[in-house]
Amino acid sequence: MVPISLPARDIPPPATISAKAQAALAEGAVTPGPIWPPADDLEAWRTAVAESRAMWEAVSAPILAAARASVQTRPIGGVTCHVATPTELAKGDEGRVYLFLHGGAFVFGDGAYAKMQGALQADRLGVTTISVDYRTPPEHPFPAAPRDCLEVYRALIESTSPARIVVGGSSAGGNLAASMVLMALAEGLPAPAGVVLLTPEVDLTESGDSFRTNALLDTSLKGPMPDANAVYAAGHDLTDPYLSPLYGDFAGFPPTLVQTGTRDLFLSNSVLMHRKLRQAGVEAELHCWEAMPHAGFGPFGSGDSPENREIDDEVLRFIRRVT
Amino acid sequence: MVPISLPARDIPPPATISAKAQAALAEGAVTPGPIWPPADDLEAWRTAVAESRAMWEAVSAPILAAARASVQTRPIGGVTCHVATPTELAKGDEGRVYLFLHGGAFVFGDGAYAKMQGALQADRLGVTTISVDYRTPPEHPFPAAPRDCLEVYRALIESTSPARIVVGGSSAGGNLAASMVLMALAEGLPAPAGVVLLTPEVDLTESGDSFRTNALLDTSLKGPMPDANAVYAAGHDLTDPYLSPLYGDFAGFPPTLVQTGTRDLFLSNSVLMHRKLRQAGVEAELHCWEAMPHAGFGPFGSGDSPENREIDDEVLRFIRRVT
Numbered sequence: 001m002v003p004i005s006l007p008a009r010d011i012p013p014p015a016t017i018s019a020k021a022q023a024a025l026a027e028g029a030v031t032p033g034p035i036w037p038p039a040d041d042l043e044a045w046r047t048a049v050a051e052s053r054a055m056w057e058a059v060s061a062p063i064l065a066a067a068r069a070s071v072q073t074r075p076i077g078g079v080t081c082h083v084a085t086p087t088e089l090a091k092g093d094e095g096r097v098y099l100f101l102h103g104g105a106f107v108f109g110d111g112a113y114a115k116m117q118g119a120l121q122a123d124r125l126g127v128t129t130i131s132v133d134y135r136t137p138p139e140h141p142f143p144a145a146p147r148d149c150l151e152v153y154r155a156l157i158e159s160t161s162p163a164r165i166v167v168g169g170s171s172a173g174g175n176l177a178a179s180m181v182l183m184a185l186a187e188g189l190p191a192p193a194g195v196v197l198l199t200p201e202v203d204l205t206e207s208g209d210s211f212r213t214n215a216l217l218d219t220s221l222k223g224p225m226p227d228a229n230a231v232y233a234a235g236h237d238l239t240d241p242y243l244s245p246l247y248g249d250f251a252g253f254p255p256t257l258v259q260t261g262t263r264d265l266f267l268s269n270s271v272l273m274h275r276k277l278r279q280a281g282v283e284a285e286l287h288c289w290e291a292m293p294h295a296g297f298g299p300f301g302s303g304d305s306p307e308n309r310e311i312d313d314e315v316l317r318f319i320r321r322v323t
Numbered sequence: 324m325v326p327i328s329l330p331a332r333d334i335p336p337p338a339t340i341s342a343k344a345q346a347a348l349a350e351g352a353v354t355p356g357p358i359w360p361p362a363d364d365l366e367a368w369r370t371a372v373a374e375s376r377a378m379w380e381a382v383s384a385p386i387l388a389a390a391r392a393s394v395q396t397r398p399i400g401g402v403t404c405h406v407a408t409p410t411e412l413a414k415g416d417e418g419r420v421y422l423f424l425h426g427g428a429f430v431f432g433d434g435a436y437a438k439m440q441g442a443l444q445a446d447r448l449g450v451t452t453i454s455v456d457y458r459t460p461p462e463h464p465f466p467a468a469p470r471d472c473l474e475v476y477r478a479l480i481e482s483t484s485p486a487r488i489v490v491g492g493s494s495a496g497g498n499l500a501a502s503m504v505l506m507a508l509a510e511g512l513p514a515p516a517g518v519v520l521l522t523p524e525v526d527l528t529e530s531g532d533s534f535r536t537n538a539l540l541d542t543s544l545k546g547p548m549p550d551a552n553a554v555y556a557a558g559h560d561l562t563d564p565y566l567s568p569l570y571g572d573f574a575g576f577p578p579t580l581v582q583t584g585t586r587d588l589f590l591s592n593s594v595l596m597h598r599k600l601r602q603a604g605v606e607a608e609l610h611c612w613e614a615m616p617h618a619g620f621g622p623f624g625s626g627d628s629p630e631n632r633e634i635d636d637e638v639l640r641f642i643r644r645v646t
Contacts, residue, residue, distance in 0.1 A: 002349040003333040006539055010326040014532035016595055026325040209337035209585060209614040213540060216329055262532060262594060267585055271611045272339055275633070278610075286609045287601075288594045291532040310598070 011217060014291050020305040024297035025263075028219025031299075036105075039230035042138040045107065049136070052108045060116035069122035069129075071115060077155030079148045080133035082115040084122035095164050096323045098122075098129045099156065099192070101149055101180070103171030103295065105201075105225060106232035110136050124312045127319055130156070134176065141234030146242055149180040154189065165192040166319045171266070171295060172232075174200025178245035178273075181253065191254040194322035196315055198259045199266045199294050200273060203246040204229040204238040208268025218265040220294040246273055250280035257285050257318045259311055261292020287314050334540060337614050343628040347620035348586075351542025354622075359428075362553035365461040368430065372459070375431045383439035392445035392452075394438060400478030402471045403456035405438040407445035418487050419646045421445075421452045422479065422515070424472055424503070426494030426618065428524075428548060429555035433459050447635045450642055453479070457499065464557030469565055472503040477512065488515040489642045494589070494618060495555075497523025501568035501596070504576065514577040517645035519638055521582045522589045522617050523596060526569040527552040527561040531591025541588040543617040569596055573603035580608050580641045582634055584615020610637050 013022040037044030064071065069084040076083075086093075102109045102117040109117075110133055118131030134148040149167075156165065169177040174197040181195055206224045215223040233243055241248035246269065256277055260270030270286070277284035289296075289307050296308040336345040360367030387394065392407040399406075409416075425432045425440040432440075433456050441454030457471040472490075479488065492500035497520040504518055529547045538546040556566055564571030569592065579600055583593030593609070600607035612619075612630050620628040 001336045001345055002352045003335040004348070004352045004540055004542070006329075006332045006334060008331045009329045009535070011329060011532075011535050012326040013324045014530065014535075014591070016530050016532060016591060022324055025327070029325045029327045207337065207339050209334075209339065212332070212334050212337075213536075213585070217327055217536060219327070262536070262585075262590055268337070268339060268613055271585060272613050274610075275612065278637070279633075286611060287597075288609060288611060289598065290591055290595050310602075314601070 017291050018306045020303060021291070021297040021307050024303045024305060025219060025291065025293070028293065031219065033222030036225055036227045039227040042231070045138050045231055049107060053111055056109070056111070056113040056116070060112040063116050064119055067119035067123055069119050071119050073115065076130065077151035077153075079152050081152060082118040082131040082133060084118040084129045084131065086122050086126050086128065089128070090126055092320070093127055095160075096127050096319060097156070097160055097165045098125060098127045098319060099153060099165055099167045100129050100131045101134065101167070101169030101173035101176040102131060103169065103173045105228040106145060106172040106175075107136055107228055110134070124309075125316045125319065127316070137231045137234065142232055142236055142243055145232075146176050146179040146183055149176050150183050153180060153184055153192070157190065162190040162192050164323050166194045166196060166323060167192045168196030168198065168315070169200070170198035172201050174198050175202050175245060178202055178248070179242045182241060182245060182248045185252055191252070194254050194318060195256040196259075196318065197256060197270070197273060198311070199261070199264050200258070200269055201266060202244060202269050202273050204233060204244045208266075208272060210265060210267035210269070214263055214265050214267055217263050218293040219263075220299070221265040223265070246276060250277050250282055253277060253280060253282045255283040255322050257287065257315065259287050259314070261289045261294070261296075263291050263293045265294050285318070287311070340614050340620075341629045343626060344614070344620040344630050347626045347628060348542060348614065348616070351616065354542065356545030359548055359550045362550040365554070368461050368554055372430060376434055379432070379434070379436040379439070383435040386439050387442055390442035390446055392442050394442050396438065399453065400474035400476075402475050404475060405441040405454040405456060407441040407452045407454065409445050409449050409451065412451070413449055415643070416450055418483075419450050419642060420479070420483055420488045421448060421450045421642060422476060422488055422490045423452050423454045424457065424490070424492030424496035424499040425454060426492070426496045427459075428551040429468060429495045429498075430459055430551055433457070447632075448639045448642065450639070460554050460557065465555055465559055465566055468555075469499050469502040469506060472499050473506050476503060476507055476515070480513065485513040485515050487646050489517040489519060489646060490515045491519030491521065491638070492523070493521035495524050497521050498525050498568060501525055501571070502565045505564060505568060505571045508575055514575070517577050517641060518579040519582075519641065520579060520593070520596060521634070522584070522587050523581070523592055524589060525567060525592050525596050527556060527567045531589075531595060533588060533590035533592070537586055537588050537590055540586050541616040542586075543622070544588040546588070569599060573600050573605055576600060576603060576605045578606040578645050580610065580638065582610050582637070584612045584617070584619075586614050586616045588617050608641070610634070
């Protein structure tokens, strides 16, 4: 197949996004992307995980101290969870539960990061958020993570109606949200009211067009990450639907919101997932932000751009609609 | 603002699209894009228009002869229209009207092309389609085209309930669909039941990120087209909401479907339009196809890829839902 030959180009931040988003892109242009160890050097991965944990311990401490939500860490279904309860719930939001699965390339983000994400989601959305501290590789590769999430869900629906639960996640967490719900349906468990897939890493074969077209253009994830995927997959076939839910069967899947951006390395993941859901007759909505990289503007979505907040608005509207 | 410096790259068709779509991208990679005369050389534009008309006369003849829909050309509201009636209407589709505004960079596509588009839409969707043969520059620049479309709508709603009408268009026609409905609302006319914006050219300032990121990657429109826009605008401010509806006020706008592709030069137009509609509280849905260029796979969407047909499926579902 004849490729398209693109010349070298300079791509400035567009004028169509907020000043904060423009600044985030300009900063990202000169910030190196994450460096992944080779898949077979598990010792290097352990070191990277330890460094990441220490970094997030430090970064999260003031954020957790400033959070309005109160966060309790306790096991649900035998799995460590961080339950973040907003100080004040808007009328009608009582009883709604957002089961949130954090990102981090399947390898990073346990402990302090997972706890911080629970608090941030609860603060931004105003909905009780359970952030699952699922197990991670190298010690606990696939299928530990989706199984952990499934056990939390199984225990949760004993006391909370699935009609009040939305399962969501970002990046690797978007993968786990989709695979966990596929696992639940395969077991005959009731579906949650809805699923939120934020820039989801639903295809570990990285077959989508945007893995090439948006490489380097995405300031969060500057290119494919086969090594992280291999450490997580630990030898399993990458097209296993629980590893790459894009290859799953979505008949009977609950209403789903898919979020992405035009510069997202996972743009193709997101639009392919949306089309797959539509083809299966699922009520699925796609939201795509102009020039947005993976996980929003700013380092891993931490920026306070209006565009990042608009994602929260759509997610909250969706949660309220389906629960 | 620091730009992102992208190296030269070869981008092959991805494996995530159909074989026909892959072949269309490979063919597009070696097909030169359209060449536009300079904006101030109206004589060259007249020649280009005459050549285009002759080409479409020839191309459309066998397509119109093979069309299942019967097509009648007659004035509505004083404007030439091509009314395409499907031979058989599915139960429930009687009385539904798709008011369709063809593309062609505002300059091309009158006459035979407009007639062919009416027949093709009626055949694909199975819904009675009125294709408006709006006036074009250089003889009839802005605002002739949206005013023509408005007059057709004004006349149409005397005999057909607006609740049974969806206004849609592709490319420049997507611009006209949006601007015509904005004009209708400003005049106090009732809104149609819905609006379909297929890869819409809603921003003649071409401010969106994809005018740079998808230049050359889009095999239909290989780059910005300021000359065609200037010939159409004829000196009017390009940010006039009737010239560039992206700058309009969409409060009270009817439900809208927006279609695009990840390689679409108008990807940013489409996602910005979708967000603008959502911000105005409009019920708007976005559909984006993997690696799809402007107007679908194949020369100006003429290919018969499954992905192109999937657009028709979504449009028909939308028309049936809102009418």
